[in-house]
Amino acid sequence: MSDRPLQEPTLLLLTALADEPRHGYGLIQEIEAISQGRVRIRTGTLYGALDRLLQQGLIQVEREEVVDGRARKVYALAEEGRRALAAETQRLRAVVAEAERRMAARRVLAVRPKGAPA
Amino acid sequence: MSDRPLQEPTLLLLTALADEPRHGYGLIQEIEAISQGRVRIRTGTLYGALDRLLQQGLIQVEREEVVDGRARKVYALAEEGRRALAAETQRLRAVVAEAERRMAARRVLAVRPKGAPA
DNA sequence: ACAACATATGCCGGTCGCCGATATATATAG
């Protein structure tokens, strides 16, 4: 297993599966909803990513079903995927906090209040 | 400008520049410190990324100097980089919160307390 | 009847950020 940080589409996929199992096309819609319409995962990304995540053991095929004559595969987050998602969110929380701390603690170079030390 | 989400090495680079300007090699050390030694940016990643970020206008070369006989280029976060970093942290904060909310709201399928509704 | 769109899965070529290795050069430590 590669411990490399997840890219955002992958992170969103796992996030969309975190509360309940969903099928591929449903994930696209769910992610679009999560991101207020900003992120639209492409099918080329989706099915490739699902295959990869299956192989990595982060997700599982929970069941296959036919609804309105259309075949579906329903994916569920595996235990390892849950662990990976938890670890990733924790990591990202720290990075985000650090970025915000640094932006606030920024050393202003150009403007300086009069009387301040050089 | 491509509005695509930043990958983590890039995010960490901008984060490391958020408080004050630094030079390339110093960024590697700073990022290693930020991440408690977990992330070690490779030089192949670093200088390629710096070139890219320069071209995207997210960072600037603030000055060039020679310290102890070694040449340095000192990079600073540009205004656009600051905006990009702020936007990215805000986006990530939302994604992280959503992921955590969903993990907590998870629908447990296998185990169910006795007497609970189906 | 036919077109357009939503639902649903899947493949393939290309792009691009990251990795690993390599190269170059100076200063310091053993």
Add this chain to the structure above:
DNA sequence: CTATATATATCGGCGACCGGCATATGTTGT
């Protein structure tokens, strides 16, 4: 005098993602 730290830079390759295409059924509009 060799190894390590500092410092910059290039190159080949990998892999995630994108955009486009293909396929098939169901629904809506004209």
